Amino acid sequence: MTIRRANEKDIPRIIDLLGQVLQIHAEIRPDIFIPGTTKYTDAELSEMLKDDLKPIYVAADENDICVGYAFCQIREQPFSNNMVQFKSLFIDDLCVDKNTRGRHIGEKLFEHVKSEAKRLGCYEVTLNVWAGNTSAEKFYEKMGLKTKERQLEYIL
Template identity: 30%
Template sequence: MINIREGVKNDLPRVLELIKELAVYEKAGDQVDNTVEQMEKDGFGANPIFGLYVAESNGDIVGIAIYYYRYSTWKGKRMYLEDIVVTQEHRGKGIGKLLFEQVINKGKAENCSGMVWQVLDWNEPAINFYKKYYQAYLDAEWINCSIDLSKH
């Protein structure tokens, strides 16, 4: 039995563990600088900038979905799915599907024009997962760009 619910502050230590698990899977385990305190401020402070769903099995958090809103000059308000993480031992049981659809439903309820996300080009299981939904379009044309503002 899987229960999907909105995340709360007390979930954040486990959420950060899952984020670190994902980073290791993505070969970037040393790149997670976030903290529970920062996530508490950013997700549950006066001006939350992300939302969170958790998947529970027998009272344990076994999956998460983190999202936020972005604005497209072409499409308007969009849902951005930052991460879906399901613990390795719970993959293949439909938990990712439940989390993914929960975020889609949140986007629809908030009148978003669509949902966007990223997937690493070598992550075949995730690519195949996303291809199953709503005729998802996977665009290899755009190049991701970022600047680490803490170093400037």
């Protein structure tokens, strides 16, 4: 297993994995997510691959086939002037192919992201998890993440 930056040849597999994530989200929140779609298009992914502030890391198997990814964003904090300034690495999306789960690929991806965050001088690694995605919550808690804030909603 190799963790590396994504490249153009990974796009078809990333699209497949984005579809898997979307399906999980659509089952949790059918009022928001549209089954059969993906978060990004091929063209958007191609542009993102060039953006060092939005690195995409992939876990590649022995045949260099992408079996998981971590979409990241380097963010400057704070969002207001009453907070200490720092850099944060935000995980926008992390997925492991449903056919390869249980092989610690997600752990390896997350550890790589943590190492990259340290290398880049980040103070923290953050992410969001949809309520109801209990397997993701358990995974991130196992990886040592703690709740930083909660976002509440009132559906009209």
